[in-house]
Amino acid sequence: MFQRHSAIAHAAYHDLLRSLQDDAVSDMRGTPTRVARNGKVYWYDSYRVGSEVRKRYIGEDSDNLRARLDNHAALKAATEERRRARTRLVRLLRAEGFLGLDAATGSLLAAMAAAGVFRLGGTIVGTHAFRLYEGELGIRFGLDMAAQTDDIDIASFSRLSLALEDAAAPPLEEVFRDFAFAPQPSLEAGRTWRWKQTRGDTLVEFLTPSFEEDEGLRELPALGVDAQALHHLNYLIAQPIRAAVTYRSGVLVQIPQPERFAIHKLIVASRRRAGDDALKAEKDRRQAALLIEVLAQDRPDELHEAHLDALSRGPRWRKAIETSLRRLPATARLLGEIGGG
Numbered sequence: 324m325f326q327r328h329s330a331i332a333h334a335a336y337h338d339l340l341r342s343l344q345d346d347a348v349s350d351m352r353g354t355p356t357r358v359a360r361n362g363k364v365y366w367y368d369s370y371r372v373g374s375e376v377r378k379r380y381i382g383e384d385s386d387n388l389r390a391r392l393d394n395h396a397a398l399k400a401a402t403e404e405r406r407r408a409r410t411r412l413v414r415l416l417r418a419e420g421f422l423g424l425d426a427a428t429g430s431l432l433a434a435m436a437a438a439g440v441f442r443l444g445g446t447i448v449g450t451h452a453f454r455l456y457e458g459e460l461g462i463r464f465g466l467d468m469a470a471q472t473d474d475i476d477i478a479s480f481s482r483l484s485l486a487l488e489d490a491a492a493p494p495l496e497e498v499f500r501d502f503a504f505a506p507q508p509s510l511e512a513g514r515t516w517r518w519k520q521t522r523g524d525t526l527v528e529f530l531t532p533s534f535e536e537d538e539g540l541r542e543l544p545a546l547g548v549d550a551q552a553l554h555h556l557n558y559l560i561a562q563p564i565r566a567a568v569t570y571r572s573g574v575l576v577q578i579p580q581p582e583r584f585a586i587h588k589l590i591v592a593s594r595r596r597a598g599d600d601a602l603k604a605e606k607d608r609r610q611a612a613l614l615i616e617v618l619a620q621d622r623p624d625e626l627h628e629a630h631l632d633a634l635s636r637g638p639r640w641r642k643a644i645e646t647s648l649r650r651l652p653a654t655a656r657l658l659g660e661i662g663g664g
Contacts, residue, residue: 325617326463332419333461339412340458340567342405343575347442348381348391349398349405355381360486366392367489380443380489380545409572416569422454422464427523428475429570434498435477438491441577443545444483446563448530448556449476452578453610455566460581460617473523477546478530478560484545494547499527514540514549532557555640558633559587582622582629585614586644590633593646608647612654623661630658 327333353370356378364384370377382388391398417423424432428451435441447455450472457464499506504518504527517528531541533552540549559579568574579587592607618626634641648655 325613328419328421328457328461328463332416332421333458335412335415335419336421336458336461336567336569339409339416339569339573340565340575342409342412343567343573344387344565345391345398346402346405347575348388348395349402351381351395351399352379355392355395357384365487378489380439380487382442406572413569413571413573416458420463421569422457423569424454426570427525429568429574431475431502431525431527432568432576433570433574434502435495436574436576438493438495438498439489440477440491440495440546441575443487443489443491444479444577445477445546446479446560446577446579447476447566448478448559448579448584449474450606450610451475452566452584453614455568455576455578456581456584456614458567458569459564459578460614460621462613462617473525475525475527476530477527478532478556479543479546479550480557480560481531481541481543481550481552484543487545489545491546496547509540509549511540511549516540516549516551530556532560555587555590558636559583580625580629581614582618582626585611585618585626586629586633588614589647589651590640590643593643608651611647612651615654615657619657619661626658627661630662 351368353368356367356369358365358367366381366384366388367378368381370379381392423429435445441447446452451474454464456462499518503521504525505521506515507517507519507526509515517526519526529543529546529548529550531543531550531552533539533541533554534557535552538552538554541552543550561583563577563579566576566578568576578584588607588611592604592611595601595604595607615626633644648658
């Protein structure tokens with residue numbers, strides 16, 4: 324049975340997240356501009372530099388974003404007050420037992436956020452995303468295998484990256500160099516999709532959904548990197564949510580919906596090979612089982628919809644999920660109960 328954080332801690336986390344989202348529009352230099360592309364609406368900060376008009380991507384249209392844009396002048400005036408309040412909230416969350424991040428990982432994510440990685444569609448996946456459900460769902464994690472990792476995996480849609488017509492600044496290659504990361508060899512010469520820290524074990528990898536039979540490399544123009552294309556990833560990162568990293572005064576990032584993450588972990592676990600990947604598969608199943616246990620109580624409708632969505636995508640998807648659930652009878656029972664099975 325999982326443990327929950329206190330109501331105070333859960334409220335403090337969402338106050339932190341709300342403040343970070345306010346900050347995301349408070350530093351506008353010009354005028355909010357609405358742009359429609361491919362059936363979607365995006366907002367940009369349009370401003371002049373000399374005779375040139377530049378556009379900085381803000382985010383996809385939503386009621387919450389429009390409300391913040393309407394109020395951006397007042398939000399800007401309160402920037403420093405919000406920063407001090409966030410520092411207090413982070414301190415409170417640590418006192419309440421939030422896992423938090425080590426300084427090295429926190430500072431790297433902060434630098435990536437400042438460069439625009441998450442604003443431009445980057446989504447943290449893997450165990451670092453799992454850790455961030457601590458705040459989103461108000462659950463308490465122990466320091467066990469399910470929440471430990473040195474790797475940072477960032478996924479994004481290649482088509483979205485191309486459509487945004489904006490780019491990370493400074494370039495990620497420069498950010499990684501400042502943090503002593505070196506590009507790792509790739510099967511395709513001159514194309515880099517992962518970086519390893521030269522003075523540690525941290526590995527940063529970029530991923531993107533594969534809509535074709537192969538899982539080769541694709542470009543992420545907005546981030547200025549290449550990415551390893553993977554099947555099933557389009558399901559995971561559809562309609563991601565914002566999350567707050569409890570580092571310094573908070574860092575705004577993006578993670579998958581928890582119900583999609585849980586079902587995706589069932590799929591990933593079944594794709595792991597025997598041997599070294601067996602431990603990773605076990606961790607995948609543990610993460611999926613914990614999230615499904617929480618979501619079956621707190622968000623059963625969302626969990627049921629995510630499960631049905633995955634099952635509807637074909638026999639390979641169904642087989643992968645069923646393979647993992649055979650090892651998780653209690654989890655299979657929960658999914659059956661919320662679906663009326």
